[in-house]
Every structure is written in C-alpha cells, then in structure tokens.
Amino acid sequence: MNPRNLIPVCVVIALYLAPAAAGQDAPSPKTSSSRHWSMPRTPDGQPDLQGIWTNGTITPFERPRDLAGKPYFTQEEAAEYEKRVLDQNNRDRRGKNAEEDVAGAYNEFWFDRGTKVVSTLRTALVIDPPDGRVPALTPEAQKAAASRDAISRRLPEGPEDMDLPVRCLLWPTAGPPMLPSAYNNNYRILQVRGYVVMLIEMIHDVRIIPLDGRPHLSANGRQWLGDPRGHWEGDTLVVDTTNFTNKTHFRGADENLHLVERFKRTGPNTILYQFTVDDPTAFTKSWTGEVPFTRSTAPMFEYACHEGNYSMVNMLRGARAQEKAEALKKETK
Amino acid sequence: MLIRLLWTSILMGSVLAAAANNQQRHNRTMQGKPDLNGIWQALNTANWDLQEHAARAGLITSLEAAVAEPGGLGAVEGDEIPYLPAALKKKQQNFETRLTADPEIKCYLPGVPRATYMPYPFQIVQTSDVILIAYEFAGAARTIYMKNPPESPADSWMGHSVGHWEGPTLVVDVTSFNDQTWFDRAGNFHSDALHVVERYTPLGHDALDYEATIEDPKVFSRPWKISMPLYRRLEKNAQLLEFKCVEFVEELMYGDYRKKVNK
Numbered sequence: 001m002n003p004r005n006l007i008p009v010c011v012v013i014a015l016y017l018a019p020a021a022a023g024q025d026a027p028s029p030k031t032s033s034s035r036h037w038s039m040p041r042t043p044d045g046q047p048d049l050q051g052i053w054t055n056g057t058i059t060p061f062e063r064p065r066d067l068a069g070k071p072y073f074t075q076e077e078a079a080e081y082e083k084r085v086l087d088q089n090n091r092d093r094r095g096k097n098a099e100e101d102v103a104g105a106y107n108e109f110w111f112d113r114g115t116k117v118v119s120t121l122r123t124a125l126v127i128d129p130p131d132g133r134v135p136a137l138t139p140e141a142q143k144a145a146a147s148r149d150a151i152s153r154r155l156p157e158g159p160e161d162m163d164l165p166v167r168c169l170l171w172p173t174a175g176p177p178m179l180p181s182a183y184n185n186n187y188r189i190l191q192v193r194g195y196v197v198m199l200i201e202m203i204h205d206v207r208i209i210p211l212d213g214r215p216h217l218s219a220n221g222r223q224w225l226g227d228p229r230g231h232w233e234g235d236t237l238v239v240d241t242t243n244f245t246n247k248t249h250f251r252g253a254d255e256n257l258h259l260v261e262r263f264k265r266t267g268p269n270t271i272l273y274q275f276t277v278d279d280p281t282a283f284t285k286s287w288t289g290e291v292p293f294t295r296s297t298a299p300m301f302e303y304a305c306h307e308g309n310y311s312m313v314n315m316l317r318g319a320r321a322q323e324k325a326e327a328l329k330k331e332t333k
Numbered sequence: 334m335l336i337r338l339l340w341t342s343i344l345m346g347s348v349l350a351a352a353a354n355n356q357q358r359h360n361r362t363m364q365g366k367p368d369l370n371g372i373w374q375a376l377n378t379a380n381w382d383l384q385e386h387a388a389r390a391g392l393i394t395s396l397e398a399a400v401a402e403p404g405g406l407g408a409v410e411g412d413e414i415p416y417l418p419a420a421l422k423k424k425q426q427n428f429e430t431r432l433t434a435d436p437e438i439k440c441y442l443p444g445v446p447r448a449t450y451m452p453y454p455f456q457i458v459q460t461s462d463v464i465l466i467a468y469e470f471a472g473a474a475r476t477i478y479m480k481n482p483p484e485s486p487a488d489s490w491m492g493h494s495v496g497h498w499e500g501p502t503l504v505v506d507v508t509s510f511n512d513q514t515w516f517d518r519a520g521n522f523h524s525d526a527l528h529v530v531e532r533y534t535p536l537g538h539d540a541l542d543y544e545a546t547i548e549d550p551k552v553f554s555r556p557w558k559i560s561m562p563l564y565r566r567l568e569k570n571a572q573l574l575e576f577k578c579v580e581f582v583e584e585l586m587y588g589d590y591r592k593k594v595n596k
Contacts, residue, residue, distance in 0.1 A: 043363045046593035050460065054368040160584040169540070169579055188476065190458050190465055192370050193359065197458045199474055200467060204442075206474045208456060208573060223575040300476065302489040306579045307441050307513070316590030 037268050039235055042191050046263050049189045050198065053293035055178065055273065056114030056185035062288075063124035063132030073121045073130065082117060089113065112183040118294050121269065125179065127274075128288040137252045141282040145252045155319045159312060162248075165203075166312065168214045168305035169213045170224050172250060174202035176241055176259055178277035180291060187293065188301050196230055197238060203305040209239055217243050222255065224248050237263040253279045268297040275287055349414065360538060365499050367535045369457045372566040372573065375450035375543075378405030379435075382519035383559060385412050392432040402518075408450070408559040414521060420552040427520025435518050436563065440578035441489035442473045444514030445507050445529050446545040454566050456573050464496060464503070469573045471477070477505050485509035488525060496521060503533040516547075524551040539565040 021048040040048040063071075072083060092108040095101040118125070124132035137145060151161050164170040173181040178200065186201040198207040209230040217227045227243035246255040257279040266272045271293040278286040368484040370590045378386070385407035391400030416424055427434055437443060443451060453469040464477040477494040485493035485508065493509035512525040532544040548556040 050462075102465070157590075159587045159591075167579065167583070169577060188463075188465070190460050190463065191462060192458050195458065197465060197466075197467070199476070204474055205472055206465070206573075208458075208467060210572065214570060224577055225575065299483045299486060301486055302442075302491055304442055305488050306471075307490060312587055313590060316587055320590060320592070 029234065039265060040237055046191060046195065046232065047237070048191070049193055049237065049265055049271060051189065052296045052298070053187050053189065053271060054114070054185045054298075055180045055187075055291050055293045057116060057118050057125075057180050057291065058082065058089070058113055059122065059125060059262060059291075061125045061179070062134060065121045068131070071121055071127075071130070073117060073123055075121070078117050078121055084205045086115060099220040111181065112185065114180065114185070116292075117127065119294070120290070122290065125289045126293050129285070133286050134251060135283050135285045138280075138282055138284060141252050141254060144249070144254070148249070153220075155322060156316060157319075159316065162312065162315070166315075167273060168203055168309050170248065171202045174200050174205060176207065176225060176228070176239075177250070177261060177277070178273065179289075184301075184303055186296060186298070190301055199279075199300065201300050202304055203303050216240075222246075226257070226259065230287045235264060239263070241264065251277070252282055253277065254282045256281045266292075336447070336461045351434070360535070362461070364461050366459075366461070366498055367503070368459065369503060369535070369541065370459045372454050372456045372571045373541060373563045374454040374566055375452075375561055375563055376560055377408065377450060378403050379408045379450040379559070380447065380452060380517055380562060381405060383407060383409050383517045383521055384414065385518070401464060408561045410558040410560065413557070415554045415557055417552060418552055420522075424520050424522060427515070427522055429520075431518055431520050433585075436514055437518065438582070440471050441513065442471055443468070443511065444490055444516075445475070445492050445494075446531060446543075446547075447514060447516050448473055448475075448563060449531075449543060449545075450492070451562070452578065454571070454573055467573060469576050471576065471578055490514060492527075494530070499532075501534055503531075505533070507531065507533040522552070523547070523549045526551045533563075536562065539567065 018249055028165060042048050042050070064076045089203070090107060090108060091111060095104060102149065122132075126132045126134060129135060152163060154161065156162055159167055173179040173182065174184075178187060178198075181202065184202040188199040190197045190199075194212050196209045196211065198209070199205075200207065205225060207228055208223060209228045213231070214229065216229060217223075221227060221243055222245045223243055224247070226241040226248070228239050228241040230237055230239045232238070236294060241259040241261070242257070243251070244250075244255050244257045244259075248255075248257070250257065257277065260276045260278070262272075262274040264272045266295075272290065273287060273293055274290045276286055277283065277289045348570055354487075359368050362370075380584065381402045382405065386402075386405055388404040389402050391397070393400050414424075416587075422551040437447075437451070448455065448466075448468045451468070452469050455466055455468040458465040458467065461564070462478075462480045464479060465474060466477070467474045468504050473491060475491040475494055477496040479496050482495040485557055488509050488511045490513065492507040494505050495509045496505040498504070508527075509510060510523070510525060510527045512523065512527075527550050528548040530546045530548075534542040534544075536542050542560065543563050544558060544560040546556050546558045547553070
C-alpha cells in the first residue's frame with residue numbers, strides 16, 4: 001500500500017468494536033417489510049427521517065467492467081459477490097513477509113465497510129448513465145485532475161500537496177453527496193421547524209439545510225460542503241446544493257457543481273438516497289447515483305481527525321529524510 | 334379624553350400584535366418545552382480571559398490594534414478561579430506560552446464550555462430525543478442525549494452530554510472529556526476529570542441565560558461557576574457558515590517540514 005494513501009484514523013478506535021454489520025439487515029429489494037408499513041411522520045406532518053443511519057456497503061461505486069451490461073445481481077450472485085469481496089478485503093490476511101505486513105498498515109479492526117451489497121441488488125452505486133460509470137470529464141477538468149494527480153504523486157513538498165482527507169479537511173465520501181467509505185459511514189438526521197440537519201460522523205461535519213425557501217448564498221459565498229437548501233416534493237426531501245469551492249473537486253467536479261439529492265423513507269429501516277451531479281464545465285453530461293441508508297443501532301462517535309493527525313508530520317518528515325538520503329547518495333557517487 | 338382613548342387603543346393594538354408575534358415566534362416546542370432552536374452567540378470577552386481583565390497588547394506586535402486584547406468584566410462568579418497550587422503555576426505558564434500553546438490556535442475542537450463563548454455563532458437543533466449543537470468554529474458539534482443516554486464510548490474533545498429539563502431550564506451534564514482543551518486564551522485549563530454542568534434558561538425570545546459549573550478535583554479546590562447571556566442572531570438570513578480552520582493552521586503546524594527551496 002502506498003503510504004500516501006494512509007488516512008489518519010484517530011481517537012475513536014472503540015467504535016470499531018461495535019458489530020461491523022450493525023444495521024445491515026436491510027430489507028429485500030422489493031422492501032417486503034414495507035407491506036404493512038406506513039410513513040412515520042414528525043408532529044408537523046413531514047416524513048420522519050430522524051435517527052442514526054448508515055450507508056456502509058460493499059457495492060462498488062462504478063460498475064466493474066466484468067459486470068458490464070448487468071445492472072442487477074440475482075440473490076445468488078449477490079451472495080457469491082459478497083463472499084468474494086469480503087475475502088479480497090480481508091485485511092487480517094498476512095503478507096508474504098514482514099515488510100508487506102507493515103505496509104498494509106491497518107488490519108480488519110479499523111474497517112467498517114459493511115458486509116452486504118445494497119438491498120436493491122444494483123451492481124453499482126452509479127445508476128445513470130445506464131452503464132453505471134461516471135461520464136468523462138471535460139478537457140479542462142481532465143487537465144485540472146491531471147495536475148492534482150501529479151502533485152499527489154510527487155514527494156510531498158508541504159501539507160498542501162497531500163490529499164484532502166490526509167489534511168483532515170474533507171472526506172470525498174462524507175459528502176455531499178454522502179457515500180459509503182471504509183469506515184465511519186454514520187449519519188444522524190434531525191428535523192426541527194424550518195430545518196433538516198445531518199450530522200456526518202466522518203471528520204465531524206454538520207449539514208444544516210434550511211427549508212424556508214431562502215435563496216442560496218451569493219457567488220462569493222463558497223464552502224467546501226457547498227450551500228444546501230431543502231424542500232419537500234411529496235414525501236421526498238430534495239436538497240439542492242451549490243456554492244462549492246473549486247478545492248472540493250468531488251470526482252473531478254469544479255465550483256460549478258450543482259448537486260440535487262433526494263431522501264425518501266421507503267421502509268421502517270430504510271431511506272433511499274439518490275443524488276444527481278450536474279456540472280457542465282467538469283462533466284460531459286450529468287449523472288446520478290443511489291445508495292440506501294439503513295437504520296443503525298450503534299451510537300455515533302466524535303471523529304477528531306485533525307487533532308490526532310500524526311501522519312501529516314510523519315509523512316512530511318519522511319519526505320525530507322528521503323530527499324536528504326538521495327542527496328547524500330548523489331554526493332558519494 | 335379622545336387622545337387618551339386613542340393611546341389606549343394604540344397600546345392595546347400593540348399588545349395584541351406582540352402576542353400574535355409571540356405565537357409565531359414559537360417560545361415552546363410542540364412538547365411544551367422551551368424552544369431553544371436558533372442561532373446564538375455570546376457577546377463578551379470571555380474567550381480572551383474568563384476573569385476580569387484590563388486591555389493588553391496582543392502577542393503579535395506587528396498586527397498591533399488588530400490583535401490587541403480588549404478589557405472585559407469577566408464571567409466568573411466572584412472573579413476567582415480556585416486553582417490548586419501546582420495547577421496555578423501551570424495556568425501562569427500557559428498564559429506565557431499562549432501564542433503557541435492555546436489549542437484554539439491550532440484549530441482543535443474547543444471543548445465545553447469554551448465553544449459557547451468563542452466569537453462565532455452556534456446553532457441549537459432541539460428535538461425531544463436529542464439536542465444537537467453545531468458550532469461554527471472548526472465545525473465542532475455535540476449531541477445532548479435527552480432520552481436513553483448511552484454510556485460514553487470514549488473520552489473526547491467535546492465531552493459526553495446528557496440533558497434534562499428543570500422547569501424552563503435545559504440542564505446538561507457533560508463528562509468524559511480529554512485533557513487537551515482550554516477555557517480561554519489566557520491559559521485557564523482543566524484535566525480529564527473535568528465535569529461541567531450547563532444551564533440554558535430563556536430570557537424572553539431572543540436571549541438565553543447561560544451558566545456553567547466547572548468541577549475538576551485534579552485542578553481546582555472547589556467547583557466554580559461562570560455565567561453570561563447568549564443572544565439570538567436576528568439577521569433574517571442568519572446561517573452558520575463553514576469555518577474549517579485546519580487549512581489556516583498548516584503553516585504553523587507543519588511549516589517546519591516543508592521542502593526548503595534553495596535560494
């Protein structure tokens with residue numbers, strides 16, 4: 001494993017003692033458990049989305065090439081896929097030698113990906129375009145991505161060269177859009193008069209979504225997580241987010257990203273979450289993803305990422321030591 | 334007489350208008366509890382120094398008045414923080430080294446009660462089961478459990494908060510802190526034995542009375558108390574903005590490990 005990919009995991013180790021599959025007993029794709037279920041509502045009549053939810057899953061974000069043309073698993077295929085992926089992901093497997101073991105860095109204890117594919121049995125989280133793949137970036141966005149990649153590959157010259165999660169600034173999956181990652185896939189949703197509020201466990205972000213129809217911030221008001229505004233369309237919460245920074249670059253997006261998310265309670269233990277990414281200056285066409293959130297029985301934890309970010313200092317020191325060693329080698333030649 | 338009648342009707346009209354307005358302002362939740370929902374902020378100098386203090390020069394003299402520290406009346410009852418002797422020495426040392434030692438400088442999660450009186454707004458999101466407080470500074474957040482509180486899973490920066498109502502007052506018991514946060518920029522500090530009891534009491538619609546009793550037998554000889562009003566942010570478009578300050582402290586924290594450019 002490339003040490004540049006190491007992510008500072010801090011403080012809240014105890015979390016992972018909780019059963020990894022908590023909240024994973026998701027309903028079947030036809031949500032059979034919803035047959036005798038009626039939409040729970042808040043005292044003022046909104047669909048009730050409140051509680052702790054997780055979207056941990058091993059369904060891949062984009063459809064793997066070997067599943068081309070196959071949008072859904074059968075139950076049997078899903079079980080087979082789960083078994084294969086869990087085996088591949090198993091970080092408790094020992095390497096061939098000590099070096100390989102150490103390079104693995106995290107064992108299974110650190111992970112909380114979930115053990116199941118999504119309950120809809122889709123083979124990817126991207127559902128549109130129908131091939132389950134993110135559309136191509138525009139030439140400009142490709143250029144920007146290439147220059148970020150080049151910086152990311154070189155020996156880090158300073159903290160700014162590191163990826164956003166390593167800097168504890170932003171997790172590309174914590175959202176929005178809110179996507180599953182290797183751990184901390186937990187969200188608490190609250191509803192009060194005029195707002196839906198989402199506490200994101202991954203490096204502790206809070207999305208406060210006003211429902212009062214106020215306009216977005218002006219073009220000067222840019223935020224890493226954008227500026228969300230919500231409204232109800234029937235029983236679906238629709239969240240419209242703009243005003244992203246050009247540093248957020250979700251999957252290659254730029255500051256023109258316009259994200260529309262839909263949250264719909266589809267059963268006693270499920271919210272179906274969909275998001276549409278529209279950014280004409282970054283993507284050649286808009287695209288949509290979907291992931292069910294399932295109710296979690298585990299508590300949420302404080303993720304103090306920056307406060308425990310020892311890896312930043314260690315990686316920068318390592319880079320300086322490597323430069324020194326290389327310079328010395330040159331001299332002695 | 335006519336004038337008096339006119340006055341009476343104006344008065345009555347305004348009383349009725351105020352009542353109607355009040356109704357709309359939702360002083361109570363649907364469960365009949367005081368409604369603390371909203372964006373609030375302290376307006377004082379407690380984040381510089383919880384105790385009474387005269388104005389003093391800032392530590393970065395090149396910035397002069399922009400960072401000079403204003404005087405303030407303090408928020409501590411009796412103006413005395415009852416440090417144990419060794420802890421008092423540590424506080425004085427903290428004061429001397431505050432420019433680099435204050436966790437606020439590094440954009441660390443601010444802890445409780447400091448998060449309340451930093452010069453940034455925070456939003457109370459009150460439901461009957463849990464109350465979330467989202468602070469603008471560093472995107473800090475804490476969940477106050479009003480029903481079925483779980484055990485604290487681990488010590489943390491913002492602590493473990495369990496709340497209940499005493500008449501009009503939200504009382505929050507906060508434990509399970511680590512020893513990494515300070516109370517202010519003057520170096521007032523605590524250990525991991527910190528226990529804070531906060532009391533939020535509405536003072537009309539647009540202000541709260543805030544009290545915090547601070548107990549820490551490793552650092553203080555007795556519990557002590559701070560109090561201050563908190564004010565509602567009345568801007569029609571008030572909203573918490575992002576203040577992800579990590580980005581702004583990287584030079585301070587990691588600058589020494591930058592690649593040196595040969596000149």
